[in-house]
Amino acid sequence: MIADIQHALKELVYSEAALPRDALDVRFAAPTSAWVSGLTRPTLNFFLHDIRENMALRSSEFMHTYVAGGRQRDLVPRRIDLKYLVTVFFKSQVDELGRDEWNVLWRVLAALMRQDEWEDRYIPQAARDLDVGVLGVVGQPEGQASQGIFTSLGLPVRPHLNYTLTVPLNLNVSELSLLVLERRVDLRTGLEKPAADGPSMVRSSWIIRDEHGQAVADALVRSDQGGRAFSGPDGVVHLAVPREHVRILQVLTLDGQSLELPAQDAALLPPLTE
Template identity: 80%
Template sequence: MIADVQHALKEMIYSEAALPRDALDVRFAAPTSAWVSGLTRPTLNFFLHDLRENTGLRSSEFMHSYVSGGQRRDLAPRRIDLKYLVTVFFKSQVDELGRDEWNVLWRVLAALMRQDDWEEQYVPPAARDLDVGVLGVIGQPEGQATQGLFSSLGLPVRPHLNYTLTVPLNLNVSELSPLVLERRLEFRSGLQEGAAAGEGVVRSSWIIRDGLGRPVPDALVRGAGARGFSGPDGVVHLAVAREQVRDLDVLTLDGQILRLPAHSAALLPQLTE
């Protein structure tokens, strides 16, 4: 994820700050004094010096999705803060194009502040697949901490930005709950063991899908004298035992009437849109 985010950050900076790709490099190195002395081109550098979880954005909720055979629950991604020291290095204060390092830093500042919540076009696919965005914040000067960082790199303190990117981390924690197709409840009297207080309550569940495997919501479903409406996930519950259902009569929201054999697992043929 870090490599993907840094590649996306590089493309976003070139685009949003209107920096010349043929005259200025964007790199992600530890800017030691030896590294700086070896530069041959103007360079904008993002030095990743710290990463930690953003506990303020932590979520313990599970995301639900229906898969073949049941319901899948995935733990929401954690959010990780990537902290960067942003600096610009030229061999002199003014390069051959007349753009000095302070001007570049100013353009970068405007670009990063404009993209505090990254536009979708800049979000890397790995984060987009998790349906979680990327957040960027320009931090306040960190005083002694930043001075210590420059000292450890062997550099004098120079104009810089403190930039924090918040990106998702998938912990791959998930569980699968099998679909309950039938449920039987039986009530017994506590006065005499084994004596039934009433008849059992039976319920069977079915998933109504179209020919493309998509759930069919809001359909009226009848079977063996019982009826019910399918929910947004295509699941319908009927107050009848599964073995009693031979056919399901389905009335879709757009007026189609279909009869489905129960042994077909309630899979609808493709509907006409």
Template identity: 60%
Template sequence: MIADVQDALRELLYTEARLPRDALDIRFATPTSSWVSSLTRPTLNFFLFDLHENAALRSMEFHSMPLPGQVSRTLAPRRIDLKYLVTVFFKSQVDELGRDEWNVLWRVLGALLRQEEWDTAHVPAAVRALDLDLRGVVSNAPNQTNYSLFSSLGLPVRPHLTYALTVPLDLNVTNQSPLTLERQISLGEVTGPGGPRGLQVQGAERIVRSSWRVRLPDGTPAPEALVRANGSEVGFTDATGTVHLRLPREEVRELHVLTRDGQSLSIDPGEAFVTLPSPN
């Protein structure tokens, strides 16, 4: 994922900062003094010096996907902050002030500020597959850590940026469970003094419910369909084709479905999914 994101960042900068591909390299190296001395072309460098989870964006939700007879539930990806030290190195300067380096850094700053939330066109396929975006923030506060970084790399402090890019990390945590669900709800009634706190609770009613999903022949949900179980219990499917009936699954002997377009069918509920046959 990091390599995909860095390749995308390189293309974003060449495009958004209008940097010359044939005259300037964009690299992701550790800029030690010996590495800088080995450069033969002007180079914009992003040094990844830190990565940690963005706890503020952590989600413990599971995303559900229906499968035949069951539901696959996948834990949402974590979000990781990649922190870069951004510097520009020219082998030789036009003047002693290093204005060429400053001009490149200025263009890069403008491009990164315009792309705090990356346009979809720049987001790599590996990130789009997770249905998440990329977010980047340029730090505008002095950072003592950066000065220590230059010292540890054997470089004098030079104009630089600190860029934090938030990327998703898929943990591949998935579980599968049966699609048909049942619930048992016991209701109680307060009936006067008694018990350790002066109240007595008696059972009043027990509710058992099972859930079913009705699909059209092409596999899409069948919304607003009337479903009758055992000739008496009635319910309507929602937008996902799901209907809840006040019967336990094992007592459902027959399902009669009347679809929104007028199809009327009786179905043996042998599967958790109820798939309507194609009309003749």
């Protein structure tokens, strides 16, 4: 990401500050005294001297996207500050085009301040894919801090800019929540006890016959446990109640007649426990 950002920054200052590409270099080196003495062309230099997280922009939120098979949660990118010391080096105060160091620095200052929030055309693809912008701030001179940087490089303090770029960093923290498309149903016989980890449904099956022993179809059956159901063509009726101690209260036929059937005349089928 840093290499992509610095390549984009180079294009930004060339374009926004209208710097001559054939007469001035833009570099990202540590400007030691030996490095400066070896320059052969006018050079604008961005020295990256500090990298740290921008805590004011930290977020612990997740972005949610739906993918094949479920929903993916991705931690939003962190925001990282890249701090640059910006300097201009000519062999003399005036180059062959009549532009001095201060003029170049002034034009660069205007270009960077104009792009406090980078336009999309300057944002590298790696940062654009994260859907987070790139911010640039020209800070106030840092006094002793800047002086310490020049001293450590073996250079006298010279006109400079303090420039901070805030760029996204993807931590690649994500999790996938699978989409459940089925449910499990366990069938057990009446001899098995229901599992203790959840409720079960008990269904009792009966055959309803009249006084002649014929199956009664389409009859409304009520029990003393509150169960209600219609019998099928074969006289079978299913009630969502256990068969133990169940008593048929009423059998109402399709023509509205009520059959009084003692419990012993109703043949029981094996119960089905679900």
